Amino acid sequence: MHIAELGKGPTVILIHGFPELWFTWRHQIVYLASHGYRAIAPDLRGFGDTTGAPTDDVTKFTTLHVVGDLVALIDIVVAPGEDKVFVVARDWGLGAHRRNPIFQPVDALRALYGNDFYMVRFQKRGRFSKKNALNREYKRTRENGEAHT
Template sequence: MEGITHRTVAVNGINMHIAEKGEGPMVLFVHGFPELWYSWRHQMVALAGRGYRAVAPDLRGYGDTDAPPSATDYTIFHLVGDLVALLDALALDQVFVVGHDWGAVVAWWLCMLRPDRVRALVNMSVAFSPRNPARRPVDSLRALFGDDHYICRFQEPGAVEAEFARISTALLLKKFLAYRKPEALLVSKEKGFGGSPDTEITLPSWLTEEDVNYYTSKFEKSGFTGGLNYYRCLNLNWELTAPWTGVQIKVPVKFIVGDLDLTYHTPGIQDYLHKGGFKRDVPFLHDVVVMQGVGHFLNQEKPHEISDHIYEFIQKF
């Protein structure tokens, strides 16, 4: 679309598909679950038009990028390593980074492990989560929400994939992309993720059938296991990252979240964002933007506003 080009780059032992547009300082866009480079299509066009080189990969396990078979091939060190190797392959020492959802998690860790490679960060939806040395993350979620929380349900290899296989990929993606209600986070084994195969999902105004068809074509090829493995490494990541307990994020940061995003209503998160905890852990935090009437997929729901937020911030550096 609109002059975006595509190629494959060898990085960190895998072949990574990247989409590119524009010339100038590079902005690296990092997508979440269940998404692709395509989630950044609007921002890529907007930033390229303002003098930047926009690069958006399909992350490991997604789309046209390789999907290693083992769940342990998806630790945070693999994911950050892929991005660092991509910058090396592109011969770039330092770039602007924009992340959303799981892409935000990966971007936080990129900034923690290799702050020398990041000029500034715009992250969305998922705030920085300092490592809790007392409890593993999946255990914490189970204690808060019970076994029916979607991340807890994702843990058993093969089980969720079997549920997903019982309904159409298009319906499943519509369900994920259109969710807004808190009960969407709680999915019992009896209820299942897809609901009835006859379920009608009304698309939000920002998502077209053409968009869904593109996502569907890629997930029908790659499956969901790669993306699910990110969640299956949460406790392993907790073990592996013990040496970084208490380390701050020391790059310039702007954080954006929608007030209807379920992540913004996680217990304690609003106090953390607005009462000093976030600023303590991210000392070069410049701004926290809460967009009114906006849900989780804010970069697609409000593409022009998000593009403006990104540009307004990165052009300072």
């Protein structure tokens, strides 16, 4: 897997979207490195200089394969004693990030905002009513002074 890497400090992995490369993050890599982070941006499977699967076998390019690549990348790049990495993903990269069992964005949202937060409620099939969820979220943000007019 080809990666671009710069800086020292806590690790931030930047996952590109489709049809992009690590180069998408070039400005963020420099910024993060200059602010005390180790920025790593891989070319995902099938993109740029990353190989690893025969190009004539489309079954080797599923999201789960990409997730496996990211797990292996984390295993390799995380420094001894480092107990977490920060992950930033966009577009198609977000889909791979969300399917990674290491990352639990819904659990984080639940911890921050509770079970009634619209993105948490949306995760349970059959429990989501767009109108009701949006109304509850609007009322909650208005009550907390978060809504912008």
